[in-house]
Amino acid sequence: MTRCYNFCAGPAALPVPVLETARDDMLEWHGKGMSLMEMSHRSAEFIGVAERAEATLRELLGISDDYAVLFLQGGASTQFAAVPLNLLAEGASADYVNTGQWSKKAIAEARRFGRINVVASSEDTRFSTIPPRDTWSTDPNAAYLHYTPNETIGGVEFHWIPETGAPLVADMSSTILSRPLDVSRFGMIYAGAQKNIGPAGLTLVIVRRDLLGHSQPHCPTMLDWKTAAENDSMYNTPPTFAVYLAGLVFDWLKELGGLPAMAEINRRKAAKLYAAIDGSTFYANPVEVPSRSLMNVPFTLADSSLDKPFLEEAEARGLLNLKGHRSVGGMRASIYNAVPEEAVDALIAFMQDFEQRKG
Structure with a gap:
């Protein structure tokens, strides 16, 4: 079997060692005569x-006992509603920053439950x-300030944590575990698993107990969240196999050297890809340099009529899921933790070859 390189924005690539362990455990987990799923x-x-x-997650992120760690269901989109329902008291208002499509969805959902103040927007x-x-x-x-540190669709990212007097809430679906993080600066963090944590179907919530x-x-x-915390995330049946796989991912990160080691790999991957784009007149990235994402790299071709052949040839070379989001078009390479550096090298080599032949 030959595995391709998967640049999907989510569900995204999983580490091969994790998949191999899961494969070996699938029919029978640790001599128990059944799968863990059963x-x-x-x-x-x-x-x-x-x-x-x-x-292991607490160790990786340095999460203190002041925070509850919850393994939930429903994806980050469910937390768009859970955040105001848990934090926005009657008559109060909350601040939101709008930096992309996921911010917009969070704002629209929160407005169903209270007064929302959009404090800044980059829509213009x-x-x-x-x-x-x-x-x-x-x-x-404000009851809290909500922002999206990394926007998967537009490929913009905060490289700083906002200072705020209100509890800081962050949708970290596409950036968590990609580098060290000072959790103590946040009131609540949530993340869909299908980027850097594990398979789709699991949602991570880290919330300050107060x-x-x-x-x-x-x-x-x-x-x-109080109900989930009091029941150790088992008020109902949790996504057991997804929790197991997430645990394997956490173990893999720890064995790799933790988040400092992962951050160095991610910075190197992104720097290579942006350098290839910026060094070409055939490809372009629309994001201002200080706001570029380390996880999601959108790019366009000088001639959009070449988009289809680019994708077809990329797939033939085992470079999958490079099509940009339908709302923005072009291409997008999501280079999450489990996308190896050699995948980025292979993508760059293909991009350069394609440019030489078509440019």
Whole structure:
């Protein structure tokens, strides 16, 4: 079997060692006569898996006991509603920063549950920039400030953490675990798993414990973080196999050298790809240089009529899922943790060859 290089924005590539371990465990987990997928989530075996996954994640990110770590379902999009339902009291308002399509979705959903103040937006630049902090019109009495550190569609990223007096809330679906992070600066972090954590179907929530127990009266039980925390993420049956796979990913990161080592690899991958784009008149990246993402690299061809042959030839060479999001077009290479450096090298070699033949 020959594996291709997968540049999908999500569900994204998983580390080969993780897949190999999961393959070997699939039919029978640790001599128990069944797969972990078939075991009760109340069993000692699965509880041990979940506890180890949480402990390793806490070690990787330096998460203190002041925070609850929750393994939930519903994707980051469900947390668009859960955030205001848990943090936005009646009559209060919340601040949001709009830097792309996922920010817009979070804002639209939050407005269903309370007053939302968009403190800054880069929509006038077609989401190719990050609004400077001194231009934000924040409310000193806001219940929280929400932002999206990395926008997968537009390929823009915050390379700094906003200072705010209100609890800081972040949708880190496409950037978490890609580098070290000071969790103590956040009130709440959430992330869909299908980028850097594991398979689709699992959602990670890291929430400061003093923010639990303040949900709106009509908050559904399944969206109440306090309920999830009090039940160790097992108020209902959790996505057991996804938790197991996430734990394997956390182990892989730890064995690699942790997040500092992963950050160095990611910076190197992104620098190579941006250098190839910037050194060409055939390819272009629309994002201002200081706001470029390390995880999602959009680029266009000088002649859009060549988009289709570019994708066809790339796929023939085992370079998959390079088509840009339907809302922006062009190409996009998502180079998450599990995308190896040789995949980026192979993509660059193909791009240069294609340019020589078509440019």
